[in-house]
Amino acid sequence: MSETKQDDSQDADRNWRSTCYEIIFEADTPAGKTFDVLLLIAILLSVLSLMLESVDSIQQKNPVLLRSAEWFFTILFTIEYSLRIACAPRPLRYIFSFYGVVDLLAILPTYLVALPIFHERAQGLSVIRALRLLRAFRIFKLAHMLSEAKSLREAIWASRAKIAVFLTFILISVVIVGSAMHLIERGTPGFDSIPESMYWAIVTMTTVGYGDISPVTPAGKTMAACMMMLGYCMIIVPTGIVSAEIASAGGKMVTTRTCPNCMSEGHDQDAQYCKYCSEEL
Amino acid sequence: MSETKQDDSQDADRNWRSTCYEIIFEADTPAGKTFDVLLLIAILLSVLSLMLESVDSIQQKNPVLLRSAEWFFTILFTIEYSLRIACAPRPLRYIFSFYGVVDLLAILPTYLVALPIFHERAQGLSVIRALRLLRAFRIFKLAHMLSEAKSLREAIWASRAKIAVFLTFILISVVIVGSAMHLIERGTPGFDSIPESMYWAIVTMTTVGYGDISPVTPAGKTMAACMMMLGYCMIIVPTGIVSAEIASAGGKMVTTRTCPNCMSEGHDQDAQYCKYCSEEL
């Protein structure tokens, strides 16, 4: 009879863990949705308290409140982290997953600051908690946004080769123009080394244009003008790529017909026969 | 007989109100069109007088003229506001509608400034009147622009889920990069708190690049360069989304007619005969 009891106890344990798993890790059940939304609100509030803490005037007025908030959220996230490890089918896989590492990094700094040795160094590290905002992307699992996010990701993924060609071209331009400007604007502050000139080249090419570094000599200005035109024209290319890709992805989405014979998908709207096995659609 | 008289009077009242309603609220009749155009001109002139009043040199030369203009437009808009309440079938619904609140806010400040107590505080509030410019969008009701505005709105509306995904991604990037830069550029003016660093991150990511805040350390510059590339690349995605959406919206507008004979679709808006089987459409 003790065996059955043990079985029951194991069953209860399994039930508890699977329920817990459904709530924490999945987002399809009502409880899971609620948990995800509450967690997101907690993350948003903890990031907000972090922001307020970084503003000196606010921090000096409410030091106790902000410190309490920090400890409250740290303990809350520690409980959540422990639960995740407890109910995950493969705890190690979760711990070393991207979100697992982020979850650990989000709670560590507060404990480290409490230790006297790490006090000075770890103070700023609590901003790592902002990374937990990435969990907001989980919210997309909740709604029909998932398909939108998926089609966006697919469009970007489909144009990855073109974007790689494009980025290679930009980076080579930045190195060459940066080197050239270092040579031309020798002596102008901000062009003292090639890495600094490359920083200027990126600032210019992306049309950000801070103005903290700007060419002074006529030759440098001419080169800068050419580079701006290049940067201005270059945004066209990837825009066109992704635009065409999304348009064609949209076109593909219309084709939801499946061949009754070979079960292949992706047939055009006007197709009368399967293009893979010639079966009538 | 007095009853008939009362009826007549009621009829006259009703006629007056419905005529007034047609002129003020609708834009299909010639009188309604004229009223809308005149109102828009009055709004433009009142905003122009507001602008001129804010320029010190002009304000000191013509204080009487500008003050007269302000009172003239305030009284004009007060009359219009009264008429709108008078002839609206449901006055309360108008008063609490968006345009009703804007119309009230546009005339209040001038009266408040006249009262001694509000004098100082209300002076600047007259700029609220600029909100009345939103009535310019009513002008689109006049012409064929309505359909253009509608198709634009529909394209943006159709891509709202994708844009939401995109904006979430931008905001999370801004928070994370802002926090990171606050950590990296500790001590540089402009990165004193996370909200300030986030302001910098938005200025950089949107490629505005004022240059009032810019990174100084090599690590900060490297991170800024990465962020610029990200911001530069990111404009591509929504452009592609809306572009594809407008293209497909334009495509849909053509394909709405079906041939009664061969059931083919895709006929142009101006087609009179089926282009596949010559049947009359």
Next chain:
Amino acid sequence: MSETKQDDSQDADRNWRSTCYEIIFEADTPAGKTFDVLLLIAILLSVLSLMLESVDSIQQKNPVLLRSAEWFFTILFTIEYSLRIACAPRPLRYIFSFYGVVDLLAILPTYLVALPIFHERAQGLSVIRALRLLRAFRIFKLAHMLSEAKSLREAIWASRAKIAVFLTFILISVVIVGSAMHLIERGTPGFDSIPESMYWAIVTMTTVGYGDISPVTPAGKTMAACMMMLGYCMIIVPTGIVSAEIASAGGKMVTTRTCPNCMSEGHDQDAQYCKYCSEEL
């Protein structure tokens, strides 16, 4: 016999004028092409000499050369202008056309500077000559570029209503945000009047971001950040509009088929019958 002589003389005159007209005004004959290219080179050189003259260091070294060049081009363009009037079938129509006025304005300043009374005022006006560069667009008549320029113009023209809606939206945003920032940033240099705030709003919204004017208060910075996001997102809309328009214009260009019965154009590639009169294509 004197009549015939007069006729001959008239014929010769007519021939001379029509030949001259063909060379100067048209671009289809080899002589016309050559004239257009030579004229464009002369305009480019005259603009180049203008540019060099405006640089003080160059102007002080070669005052005689630059002055000679100015007079040379002025006299050349005067001769061209006289010829154009002489051989145009309707001289007045040419004189009051856009190019006629530009041609006159291009030669006037040099003569006016020579007169003692206008000396000071007219000195800068010679830059008007840069407007003659617009003649470069005539070069498009020479080659197959004409059709490209035409299809571009048509794409922009076809989307004019959408662009008008878009520009109205931008201008209203600029006025409202400019007024709001004038209220919020009261006292910050650069936000002293609504027109100045509007200038800032345009600089920010178009993502130019000089940085000569930038918000200082937290509220102003928040509003600026919102406006940047708006400006960043707004470039998407017209890009999508024109992009879709050009794509559909490209699609239309394929349709060069003409109905043999009703002579209508614009039939689709796959059309078998005229969509207007049901005639077989």
Next chain:
Amino acid sequence: MSETKQDDSQDADRNWRSTCYEIIFEADTPAGKTFDVLLLIAILLSVLSLMLESVDSIQQKNPVLLRSAEWFFTILFTIEYSLRIACAPRPLRYIFSFYGVVDLLAILPTYLVALPIFHERAQGLSVIRALRLLRAFRIFKLAHMLSEAKSLREAIWASRAKIAVFLTFILISVVIVGSAMHLIERGTPGFDSIPESMYWAIVTMTTVGYGDISPVTPAGKTMAACMMMLGYCMIIVPTGIVSAEIASAGGKMVTTRTCPNCMSEGHDQDAQYCKYCSEEL
């Protein structure tokens, strides 16, 4: 027998040269791929050492190491250059090709600096080595990226006429606005000459907006605002052009196969049977 020996020797020579040619110039064989990747790594390292050398603080700490690296890469590239000449079927054609000149320029500066006469002048010229990065584009020969790069190049090439029209329009706008601003902002630093005003016009039109030069007078600010709107709107046009071009290029790639039975076109690349009549393709 000596003849045979000579033949053998010639054969060996030919074999050696053709093997060498395959490795160095081609990228299809495994050895060629390996060579290209190793060469690219060597180029990247040499550019990196150049960058580090330009940073004063690093250069003063490790002068010997950086000098050694420079000589190591110079000698390596000299050997590679000699081998290319040695095994190229037509050495002169290689020497005067684009890559041949770049390869020579990449090794020359180090030798020139060693000579006492050129010491001062040639020091900066070693940055020319950055041009060798262009060899990175050869890497595209390795993979499927070639077709992507090709389709990108074709899309840009197909829209070259439209881009030419667009660039002409921008350049003329820059000259005219530059001249006008030189006239309007007479006396403001940065608008002293037309070329300087044109530099400002390009900085503004491409939305870079350094802020080192910015208009001061109300008229100048108004003109600048108009120009920003123009520049902001103008990026739309080429984006639309290339976008439509890439979309149609993508569309064309699909439609190359024709059904042998019903002669229908527009079959997908992976189709095995005609989607209209079920005939095998």
